[in-house]
Amino acid sequence: MLKFCRTKFVGFELESEEFLKIYGTLDDTIYSMQIEMKIKLPELVIDSLTGTMRRITTPFCKEAINLLKNAIGLKIEPGFQSQVRRLVGRPGCRHFGNLINECLESIIPGIVCIKYKQLKENDSKASVQDAFEMVKASYPQIVTFCESFSTF
Numbered sequence: 001m002l003k004f005c006r007t008k009f010v011g012f013e014l015e016s017e018e019f020l021k022i023y024g025t026l027d028d029t030i031y032s033m034q035i036e037m038k039i040k041l042p043e044l045v046i047d048s049l050t051g052t053m054r055r056i057t058t059p060f061c062k063e064a065i066n067l068l069k070n071a072i073g074l075k076i077e078p079g080f081q082s083q084v085r086r087l088v089g090r091p092g093c094r095h096f097g098n099l100i101n102e103c104l105e106s107i108i109p110g111i112v113c114i115k116y117k118q119l120k121e122n123d124s125k126a127s128v129q130d131a132f133e134m135v136k137a138s139y140p141q142i143v144t145f146c147e148s149f150s151t152f
Contacts, residue, residue, distance in 0.1 A: 008026050010023070021036065022039065022101075022110075023036050035068070037050075041127075042139055044141065046072050064093035067091055067099060070088055070091075071088050076107060084101050084104070088100060
């Protein structure tokens with residue numbers, strides 16, 4: 001009996017007020033890869049992106065690592081997912097493209113969590129709504145493409 005299992009992990013670290021570091025891992029029965037990127041704040045632009053492949057199916061897979069540089073400078077705005085697929089996924093590795101998109105799609109919830117934690121440290125009565133408002137004020141561009149923010 002053939003078995004398959006896939007795990008994806010995305011982690012955040014506020015490196016400074018200017019940079020958010022994101023780690024992404026995809027590990028399954030066939031592939032295993034990891035990316036690390038830095039996002040420039042508040043512009044939400046990919047500043048750096050590196051990756052490693054630990055388990056692959058063909059010798060051509062490793063060549064996709066060189067294509068990660070194509071996503072540097074990409075701004076997180078409407079349509080960024082298709083740009084990642086066009087710049088990294090199709091010409092190189094669809095799994096890398098998918099993992100990058102998973103990380104980028106997690107930026108906004110990650111920033112809200114970071115802001116909420118910061119607010120709670122200073123004010124025990126702070127709410128998630130307060131964090132949403134703070135993020136909305138700091139990153140007004142996200143209202144144009146994030147449905148969660150368009151309702152607040």
